[in-house]
Amino acid sequence: MTTDLTLLSNARSERVRSVRSLGRRAVRQRQGLFVVEGPQAVRELLSYAGHAARDLYVTSSAAERHTEVVERANAAGVAVRLCTDEVLAAMTDTPHPQGMIAVAAPVDVPLAEALSAAGDGFVVVLTNVRDPGNAGTVLRAADAFGAAAVLVSDASVNVYNPKVVRSTVGSLFHLPVSVGTPVPELLHACRVAGLRVLAADGAGTTSLPDVDLSVPHAWVMGNEAWGLEPEVRALCDDVVSIPIVRAESLNLAMAATVCLHASSSAAR
Template identity: 55%
Template sequence: MKQVRGLSRRSVRRRTGRVLVEGPQGVREAVRFAPDRIRDLYVTAEGAQRYAEFVEPAREHGVVVHETSEEVLAAMCDADTPQGTAAVVDWAPSTLASVLAARPRLLVLLSHVRDPGNLGTVIRGADAAGADAVLVSDGSVDVTSPKVVRSTAGSIFHLPVVTGLDIGATLSALDDAGVRRLAADGVGERTIDEVDLSGPHAWVMGNEAWGLQAGTRDACDEVVRVPIHGHAESLNLAMATTICLYASARAMHA
């Protein structure tokens, strides 16, 4: 129990190379897309019946399934209500080189994102929009934190997530790979409805509080804004990113 609970600390996750996945959505997707990486699956008696759709396939795949009480599960988990199941999974980080080698069409690069819910929601939105990967700069919240993993609702097992990237070097690598860099910022002269989104490109998104630094905007091929038609001062980072990604998906599938 202490070992699983310890995964709420970044130092433990780094030392062990494991992450804690809480709740049925995340555990189900881990079973579906990364069963070989699951170390242990924990489930309550009620959860074993309710979530048989993935508990039984996990057992058949050789995953060790531990039946536990709700109290013990709650003590192991970071979430107040883990909803009857959790799993310990080996973390498999991706690299920028492998992402670019696959000749991506749609990427999102997050610069110094600090809120766990925002990062997790961006990963989920990128997955839904059909993005090829999510790139995360150094100085950002840890993608393996339980709050981020929960917020992805299992999407963290669907697409590559590259972390710890230097923004300048990454922008240069994208340029070398023929990927246009579109800075999403309110100072953009053109909106997402006016820019060409048909070719390979990456949306570059800034920090929740201060947005993109001037040097980062200047290093991009174009600065694009999301139009605001009402009186809102701005959009939440995750919301703005999802809007941009879906504009790209619409252009690519037109």
């Protein structure tokens, strides 16, 4: 596949409206597609999940700045289409999409496949995480600190929400992500896979420095506002809190980052 030199300049065209509509969850699920914005995220998509890429939309100036991304897309057989800044902006919910977006098929994997990657390491479970930025940041932290997989419950935000995808900055394509399983089933599957299930919650009586993180384990993260429900905590092997000197609490993304860093340190 080569770059289509026909410039897309009509911001009201059917193609533009079709890409823009992928911002809605119902449309993404119906079409089996989602949008990846920005050269860094597109680069990671093509590098780690190139089979999922379908189309690349890029402005002329961005194509000149990021020739390696365009070349990689061409080599992967991805349709590359030149467009104006106005067209690219009309395709997304951000005014400045950095000159490049891709349309891709979902990259999540079945729960069993995600858990098979755990081995002697650790995974992250998102139970009722609703904020796209938080979900994306936790996924990025999981990638940074070496989590084997991220398991996202059916009650959490859709991982293909444009804000989630942007927040991961490409980490979505680096590690197995499973979606759509109810929380009780997720925790049961983790236990069957031999993982110690640890709830991260301010109500925990076990302090993070006292937890044995050298064994395979799953960190269970709760909702931004109310944390983990009592019934979810009851399904976990331990409830762990992070020692805090002065602040009242940590937000979800910060707490997850601290816990995942501790797991990464224990594995060294």
